[in-house]
Amino acid sequence: MEMKLALKVDDLDNVATIFANDVTAGTTVEVRDKQGKTEQIRLSADVPYGHKIALTDIARGDKIMKYGECIGAASTDIKKGDYVHVHNLEALRGRGDIPG
Amino acid sequence: MKFQGYRRANGKVGSRNLVAVIPSVICANDVGQAICRQVQGTIGYFHHQGCCQLPIDLKRVTDTLSNLGQSPNVGAALIVSLGCEGTDHERLVQEIAASGKPVEIIRIQELGGTSRAIQEGIDLAQKLVQEISVQQREEADISEVVMAIKCGASDTTSGMASNCVIGYVADKLVDLGATVVFGETTEFLGGEHILARRAVGGENGPVGQKIYEIVNRMEERAKSVGEDMRGGQPTPGNIAGGLSSIEEKSLGAIVKSGHRPIQGVLEYTERIDGQKGLWIKDAPGREPEILTGMAATGAQFMMFSTGRGAPQGFPSMPVIKICGNPNTYERMQHDMDLNAGRIILGEKTIEEVGEEAFALMLEVLSGRMTKNEALGYYGSMDIFCLGPVI
Known part of the structure; x- marks a missing residue:
């Protein structure tokens, strides 16, 4: 069967985006970067089309990077292969409690 | 590299040639919609502003409607005014006309209400549509x-x-x-x-x-x-x-x-x-x-x-x-x-x-x-x- 694909946009990124349907816990996906280098990662959870996975362990409070830029911080400890979304990624902008 | 567009009197080039029906206030929308339903080649800017707003916003609404009327895809404009709104409907007429386009205005209260305003508006929109329909596309640079x-x-x-x-x-x-x-x-x-x-x-x-x-x-x-x-x-x-x-x-x-x-x-x-x-x-x-x-x-x-x-x-x-x-x-x-x-x-x-x-x-x-x-x-x-x- 063809390997499910995830794309890593920038070398600094610690997440990749899954572009495949029916990706379930235990699936091994192929993460491809812009140079075409690949790495296989086993997923710990179901991940919907267009959603993100962790490429490394990310400690609570650490920056989550996509496009080579910060897209938020980890709100819990995240393991490599975990699903990354609003349940464990916290925006740092557009909020009243911390300066923009 | 070229495309085919409508050259306006002020030199700008449009990709469409439409008669814009422009209510100066939300309260004139229904009259504008009736006109648009009847007259082909028209479009309406049916917004929700134009009265009981701060002066900065009334100016903003007038400016925006004026700019829409002056936009190159518009060949002519019909302003639909209620008569008591906060926007400057007369400025709309002046500015759009100054860009070289045919402009008409109807005032609902002055004309004696909805049905008369619709009738007058249909007649004017029909005239404007015919007037601009003879314009041809011409070559324009990218x-x-x-x-x-x-x-x-x-x-x-x-x-x-x-x-x-x-x-x-x-x-x-x-x-x-x-x-x-x-x-x-x-x-x-x-x-x-x-x-x-x-x-x-x-x-x-x-x-x-x-x-x-x-x-x-x-x-x-x-x-x-x-x-x-x-x-x-x-x-x-x-x-x-x-x-x-x-x-x-x-x-x-x-x-x-x-x-x-x-x-x-x-x-x-x-x-x-x-x-x-x-x-x-x-x-x-x-x-x-x-x-x-x-x-x-x-x-x-x-x-x-x-x-x-x-x-x-x-x-x-x-x-x-x-x-x-x-x-x-x-x-x-x-x-x-x-x-x-x-x-x-x-x-x-x-x-x-x-x-x-x-x-x-x-x-x-x-x-x-x-x-x-x-x-x-x-x-x-x-x-x-x-x-x-x-």
């Missing part, structure tokens, strides 16, 4: 193009496919001497440093600093009502599509502006009058307000990127839908003009789909209807105001 760009109902494919396609087209147009305008200030949050560094004069120059200023202004406006923007941006649809934060949405959104230097920042009511290159318009991300702002700027068309599937257009401005999500394209082919999902599938490169988008753009500028135009899906618009209704 450097006369003003493209507006926007993304809506975004998901994670937007920043990796459809916005990249628009960025390719934007760069190519700027290199050919044309004008490109992008906005959605809310969706600069988290990416404003990248835009500021691309400003003419650098991050610390006046344009770079202005970019930071408009982002702060937008963020402060949300905070001023004691709310956290996160409940509204990203939208529930964005989140379902995989976008986790406003920063992630912004970083994907700004991709559509391409790579060229940013020449300056236009306020919501400012027009493009010959400025070339890449410009920012300070406008929010929501469709009716930014599409209105872009049409009022003088854009002849918009290139619009989507992942979840946004179907709507604008009354006088063709909107080309570039879809980044191959699954959405399959489901919504009758709303989507171009499939950039082939980039995600690895079937096409950004450059290949970018060239297809460019070729489609030339056709649309020269008269080809977009999918939303052919469907008549372009009724919604509104004007971005600053203060409360009072």
Whole structure:
């Protein structure tokens, strides 16, 4: 069967985006970067089309990077292969409690 | 490189030749709608403003309606005034006429009410439509193009496919001497440093600093009502599509502006009058307000990127839908003009789909209807105001 694909946009990124349907816990996906280098990662959870996975362990409070830029911080400890979304990624902008 | 457009008296070139029915206030909308239903070749700007607003907003509404009437896709205008509104309807007539277009006005209270105003309006709109119908398209240079760009109902494919396609087209147009305008200030949050560094004069120059200023202004406006923007941006649809934060949405959104230097920042009511290159318009991300702002700027068309599937257009401005999500394209082919999902599938490169988008753009500028135009899906618009209704 063809390997499910995830794309890593920038070398600094610690997440990749899954572009495949029916990706379930235990699936091994192929993460491809812009140079075409690949790495296989086993997923710990179901991940919907267009959603993100962790490429490394990310400690609570650490920056989550996509496009080579910060897209938020980890709100819990995240393991490599975990699903990354609003349940464990916290925006740092557009909020009243911390300066923009 | 050329396209076929309508040359206006003031030298600008339009991609459409429409009679705009312009209610000066929400209270005149029903009369305007009756006129548009009867007279072919008309479109209506059915907004929800124009009275019981702060003076700054009444000026903003008048300016925007005037700019819409002056926009190059409009060949003539019929102002529909109630008679007691807060906008300056007589200024609308003067300014649109000064741009060299036929303009008429009806005043509902003065004419004796709804049915008489509708009758008078139909007669005048019919005359205007016939008058401009003899205008022919003529050759115009690509450097006369003003493209507006926007993304809506975004998901994670937007920043990796459809916005990249628009960025390719934007760069190519700027290199050919044309004008490109992008906005959605809310969706600069988290990416404003990248835009500021691309400003003419650098991050610390006046344009770079202005970019930071408009982002702060937008963020402060949300905070001023004691709310956290996160409940509204990203939208529930964005989140379902995989976008986790406003920063992630912004970083994907700004991709559509391409790579060229940013020449300056236009306020919501400012027009493009010959400025070339890449410009920012300070406008929010929501469709009716930014599409209105872009049409009022003088854009002849918009290139619009989507992942979840946004179907709507604008009354006088063709909107080309570039879809980044191959699954959405399959489901919504009758709303989507171009499939950039082939980039995600690895079937096409950004450059290949970018060239297809460019070729489609030339056709649309020269008269080809977009999918939303052919469907008549372009009724919604509104004007971005600053203060409360009072």
